[in-house]
Amino acid sequence: MDVKELKERKKALKLTTIELAKKAGLPYGTVSKIMTGETQNPTMATLELLDNALSHEEMVARVSAYKEELLAYIQMHVGKKIDQIKFEKEYRAEHNLDDAPIPYAKPRKNGGNISSSNGNLALFGDKRVTEEILAQFGEDRNVELIDGHIIVNEAPGMDHQMVVQNLGYVIHDFIRANKGKCVLYNVGVNVRLDEDDYTVVIPDIVVLCDKSRMNRKCIIGAPDWVIEVTSPSTRDNDYDLKMHKYMHAGVREYWVIDLEREKIVTFTEGQPMETHIYGFEDEVPVYIYDARLKIRLVDIGIDFV
Numbered sequence: 001m002d003v004k005e006l007k008e009r010k011k012a013l014k015l016t017t018i019e020l021a022k023k024a025g026l027p028y029g030t031v032s033k034i035m036t037g038e039t040q041n042p043t044m045a046t047l048e049l050l051d052n053a054l055s056h057e058e059m060v061a062r063v064s065a066y067k068e069e070l071l072a073y074i075q076m077h078v079g080k081k082i083d084q085i086k087f088e089k090e091y092r093a094e095h096n097l098d099d100a101p102i103p104y105a106k107p108r109k110n111g112g113n114i115s116s117s118n119g120n121l122a123l124f125g126d127k128r129v130t131e132e133i134l135a136q137f138g139e140d141r142n143v144e145l146i147d148g149h150i151i152v153n154e155a156p157g158m159d160h161q162m163v164v165q166n167l168g169y170v171i172h173d174f175i176r177a178n179k180g181k182c183v184l185y186n187v188g189v190n191v192r193l194d195e196d197d198y199t200v201v202i203p204d205i206v207v208l209c210d211k212s213r214m215n216r217k218c219i220i221g222a223p224d225w226v227i228e229v230t231s232p233s234t235r236d237n238d239y240d241l242k243m244h245k246y247m248h249a250g251v252r253e254y255w256v257i258d259l260e261r262e263k264i265v266t267f268t269e270g271q272p273m274e275t276h277i278y279g280f281e282d283e284v285p286v287y288i289y290d291a292r293l294k295i296r297l298v299d300i301g302i303d304f305v
Contacts (some may be wrong), residue, residue: 003034003042009054010035013061024053028234066091070152085142085155101286129199146245148198153234156204159259161230164204166300167227168255171207180291182224190218193249201242202245204229207288222250224288239265247273253287257297264297 010020020234021031025097025239026049034046050194073087091097123213129148140152168186176184202220205227208214213221226246230238238256246254247267254267268287278284280298285291 003037003047006047006050006054007035009058013054015054015056015057021288022051024049024059024276026050039129062265068150130193131200132197134200142202143216145198146241151237154231156229157231160204160228160231163229163257163259163297164227164298166296167297168205170295170300171205171293174289175207178292181213182207182209183214185219191223192218192220192247193222196219199245201245203227209288222252224251225255225286226251227255227257228241229259232260235260243267255284 010017015023017035017276019026021028026046030039030046034042034050051258069085069091070139077295094141129145129150133150134145136144142155144151144153164186172184172204175184180220180221185208186204188202191201191203191206193275195203203223203226205225206219206223207225208219208223210224213219213223228234228238229247235258243254243256247269250269251267256265258265262280264279264280264282264284266274266276266284266287268274281296283294286293286295
């Protein structure tokens with residue numbers, strides 16, 4: 001990376017030197033001297049901080065553009081079901097994204113709600129919407145509702161789908177072999193997590209032991225066990241926003257399977273809540289089954305190389 005490239009990216013983002021310095025966590029004087037050429041040989045560490053700050057802002061800009069185009073698409077099809085998969089394919093083709101994940105920025109909290117100005121796809125700004133709006137997207141959507149704000153997720157990749165499928169087999173076989181009363185869902189079931197119209201999530205894997213919480217359309221309230229297989233677009237929400245939502249709602253056990261970092265983070269109910277981190281070669285005990293079920297991801301027929 002060179003200073004000329006950094007200057008061009010800064011200009012494209014319409015950032016002032018003061019703004020860039022603040023975002024990079026550097027003194028204004030340091031950044032100013034680099035941008036004006038007074039500092040001829042800035043350190044690699046400083047350049048990396050500037051590069052990271054610019055990359056983050058570029059990510060926010062791309063996501064904001066995606067958000068605006070999707071919102072316009074929705075508004076053009078009021079009262080109709082939205083084919084998000086078709087929209088995303090067309091968007092990728094138009095912007096030469098190929099199979100790369102649509103970049104998402106980490107959401108900032110604002111009074112407990114998700115801001116729409118920082119790259120997270122809260123499509124209706126600060127206005128809270130209800131479950132009714134999800135009907136526009138159809139059943140094959142990748143859209144969730146958290147605290148009244150729409151969250152749009154990219155379509156899952158092949159590795160993601162394979163993990164969900166094979167893990168589902170393991171859990172289903174255990175429940176069946178032990179004549180368990182719990183049921184498994186790994187095909188995109190709606191969960192009205194707070195038992196209201198403002199939060200509807202679609203976990204990758206759900207285990208529910210109280211069947212009275214089910215109806216034909218969704219699960220009402222907290223399941224017993226939730227697993228999310230994270231991706232670059234969902235990582236921040238899976239580790240932060242969703243974790244707090246799930247555990248606060250009463251989910252007894254929550255797993256985040258991080259394919260990129262090859263780790264599993266588990267959260268279990270209690271005061272205080274317990275958190276454990278495992279590798280893919282570790283045996284991960286299932287809390288709701290008193291560790292009678294232990295899972296090693298490397299044993300479920302998935303090639304992570």
